[in-house]
Amino acid sequence: MLLPQVLPSLVVGVAASLMFLGIEYVSEEFQVVLWEDLPDALGIGRYSSLWMISMLTATGIAVGLVVWKVPGHSGPDPASEGLGGAPLAPTLVPSLLLATALGLAGGVSLGPENPIIAANIALVYWIGHRLQPSLPGAAWVALASAATIGALFGTPVAAALVLSEALASQQPGRGSLWDRIFAPLVAAGAGALTTQLLAEPSFDIGLPPLTDPGWTDLLAALVIAPAGAVFGLFACYLFPYVHRAFQRLRHPMVMLPLGGLVLGLLGALGGQLTLFKGLEETKELAASVGSWSSGELAKLAVVKLLALLVAASCGFRGGRIFPAVFIGSAFGLLAQALVPEVQPAVAVSSAVLGVLLATTRQGWISLFTGAALAASTPVIALLCVASLPAWLIVTGRPQLELDHEGKSLH
Template sequence: MPGPTAASPVPATPPGPQLTVRRLVLLAIPAIVIGVLSALTLWLLNAIADRIDDVLWTNLPKSLGIASDSPWWIFTVLTATGIAVGLVVWLVPGHAGPDSATTELAATPLKLSVLPGLAVVLMLSLAGGVSLGPENPIIAINVSLAVALVARMSKAVPAQLIGALAISATIGALFGTPVAAALVFTGMVGEFKMGGSLWDKLFLPLVAAGAGSVTTYLVGGGFGAQAPFDPYGAPQPFDLLLGSVVACLAAAFALVGVYLFPLVHRAFHALRHPLLFTALGGVVLGILGAIGGPITLFKGLDQSEQLLADPGDYPPAQLTVILLVKLAALVVAASAGFRGGRIFPAVFLGVAAGLLGGALLPGLALSLAVACGILGVVLAIARDGWVALFVAVALVDDVTVLPMLCIIVLPAWLIVTRAREMLITPEDLARELPPAPLPWERSGSTR
């Protein structure tokens, strides 16, 4: 589910009572509540975004007698989305929260007054075809709501723990299973200043993630299996070499976008005003969408399913164009002031990279090729091996590729481990011009 560095540290829970059985049982109650409410918030925002999507891409063009997949309609909608998002970021109180380019999955609570603007921008981006996923904004929204809600109900639960439970619940809801949350939090448990075993520390995040994933299942969402592949079967030694080539090349390709990210971010933000650089981002995304077509739009989950439904429909040349356009769209969307995460577009890029690898290396089973492509791209962008392994296996719906991936991930990790992350750091921001003061900032007034 990265810019998300999926293993971003959760704020440390201050020293407190040991995690006794009684304490775990009592804390499981707010964990379940947080899990259910986090999933419902995600579902509600997605449902509203789907309705806006229907208007923009089905009802409106149909009423005008226009093909919704025509290049100029794609350009028009994305340009209008950029302008709309820029207006919200500029004018709405809270300015839609922090720039997603500077944030990780582990969000700190925001003021409640910021959340309406952030929710609007998220829904506009999801509906308008922007190449970003919902993960960073929805985690920030759920963390902020959970901290505010539980703090009103009880002072006994530390705010840092509430935030961690909301993150876990949202990850469980996004992927429709608590497994992803368990893998992410396995690398974070050292931050929890509580006694007990590993599973004591994982207990509450798993309760929240489980409640979130079950709620998502009940309302009809989730990160379902997409691929109609035959099982890979018994490992073949030569496939280790071929799979490593696909994973390493996919990771290296994604790192091109990672290294371009701060340069593109600096170029857009040189305009110094959110309306200007976000509107320009919409124009550039519109041009890219007109070139790449509808399959290069949106967060990429449905588009991954489309690619995998009939891989033979996409020759290597077309897959190459899709990869180049989608990577450019991800970098531009993440740089130009839109709010969203990078994991879902990274999954789409991985699927396209795997299909291209499978087409160029016909001796490699397509299920393993796609899994290796996903592994490499998600590893480079999310910088978390657990998440990369989970998503790769989940998308191809074939656990028999897992033993191969556990080895192939090692050379791919060597490619990315010393590379920069897809995140705008304070050092990067220091090299940029400050944004233009907004009207109320120039006058000294506040909202």
Template sequence: MHLVRLVVPALLVGVLCALTLVALSALATWIQDLVWDRLPAAWGVATTETWWTVLVLTVTGLLVGATIRWAPGHAGVDPATTDLVVAPLPLRALPGLAVALVLGLAGGVSLGPENPIIAINVALTAWILCRPRLGVPVQGAVGLAMSATIGAMFATPLAAALVLTETFAEGGDRTGPLFDRLFGPLVAAGAGAVTMVALEAPTFAIDLPAYPGVHVGDVLSAAVVAVVAALLTLLAVLAFPVVHRVFHGLRHPVLALGLGGLVLGLLGVLGGPLTLFKGLDEMKELSGEAGDMTWTAILVLAVVKLAALVVAAGAGFRGGRIFPTVFVGVAVGFAASSLVPSVPAAVAVSAAVLGAVVVVSRSGWLALFVAAVVVDDARLIPALCIAIVPLWLVVRNMPPMRVEPPADGASEFVATARA
């Protein structure tokens, strides 16, 4: 009966989390179209590779900084100090977090929606379900909201199941059969995924040259490309705490994020429009343009995007690191295939996504899932499963892309606001 009672709340949470994602994404898309298309066209700015990019991102940084400084709850916690999921935030922090997220997505900041959306949905779910009459524990509400949001973002409950399985294993959770523990979250993830499919959710799959079929050499190629992508991404991980310390050393969020926006604007001019925004649409554009680019030009895109990711996350913008990391992996994969044409693009891209995502997420299951859905070819899964063996031996000794929060749990920006 316990599992039966979970069905209706889980379904409702799944739909609610998907609608939250859709609503905030739609608002960000509308503002993005206004700022990057309609206004430049009306004022005669023909391309984003101009001062307009610097202006928009600098203003975005100032606005996000003002939101963090003066909004109730200071737009939640600094994502640089957390993993994908955080404890439920107070409701008063959610409007500011939503505003900071929408501004960042619309303004071209190189971060995805995953961390803030999960934080918003976790807080709302806990507020609704964690009442004495309903009796849902906080941990259960967090699991439902996280699964529902991940299911909605990827339009399939599979990613949520993989992430939860890994979470249960790391936490030593042995309270009953595994599928009993996954039951409610999977219902929520399924409801979120179905809602997104009904609303024509975007897909992670990109257009690639036809994969000729499995070859023994593909396993070695995948392993090499994955490790190279991981080592490149490691440079960003090592730079991350230094960049975070520099920006937060400014002590005021408006100043820090305004400067961060300025740097992002300059990087956007250097890398071009493909290195802006969260990276989902941009990696699809890259798949159509990669054939006409040199491998060095494609690799420059990956490096600029990595730099933009480190600056955006280090400066304090509200957003996740998985989406832009997938773009980095796609770019590294196309560069590898262009440099060594004997390596099929599908093998190189999937392996590079695997290497980049596993470094940033520290989740082997999530990295395997994302690598598989980007190329959308199940024949590559065995090669990826073998390629992750040497990759994981390398990655498990790498530091995480995270900084330690202050002892009192508050960010330096919040400490300034309290003063």
């Protein structure tokens, strides 16, 4: 029963990874044009305040035009869409990917994960249901989700953990958990290996490794993770109000350009590290541990949090995980700057754990990402313990996601 699922799972995994890598390549190449070639040709500083404000406003106009005029209108309001969900109509995919690529290249503080997963689910469901109608539609959705998560993180482990959370809530009686995640895990493995072979991704941001954790490290994790969760919850509580304010503008050609202008002003305030999805910027931030003042780090964390909030509210297409990683990293380094005795790996991984728990409510993803950033096995035990008080803080609280009426999900 399981063996016939291997081939379609492998195909879906490779295809999902190629979709992700293709959008990444196009957006990164266009980013070079917008942020290096064009300002150099015009004799303007690449990351001057004027250029950041102009470019992000222009990005808002471009994405607004896509949402307004391109068939499909880039799918539903991203504020009410989580990681995955029901399949979209395949006719929405081109406009969704175009809006995503423009936002990524233009410096919007959102990641690629939500729209890439949504696009892959739509295409895999539509194609798979026609080629093999005997396979339930939910199975194609699971394959596409797992494959894309595997591709995004460069490992199938994250996909397996996310699926275990989803399947645990389903009714028993459908076989063991591993029977149910067998095919999605094949897809996740294929997606992850394709990404690694072609792009060599890494979440290791170069922090000094934690080799011998002690009681002080545990105490630091128990304090920083809940503090990061509280910090992340600020955006969750503000989200419906900011979203409602932009929705009152009604037209995408008003909402998105204005959102781009606000993002440009925030970029001018926070600097170039607060632009884009955040992973490469996180590595750059961590490469200079000890050289940032507490004030600078606090500004980076607050500005990026506000940029994520605005970008997610005004209609830009993108995900929250990668920007939240930067926010958590800046917050963790702020804690380390205030208390230098705290090891950077503990501070950053704990803060990322807390911020991700608040903004995604994905427990396994939060643990996995925090541990991957530290690239240190001993930190996993600390994070498992630190996740408990952080989860008590975020559970039942508003999420960084709204229902279709614009109200907070809890």
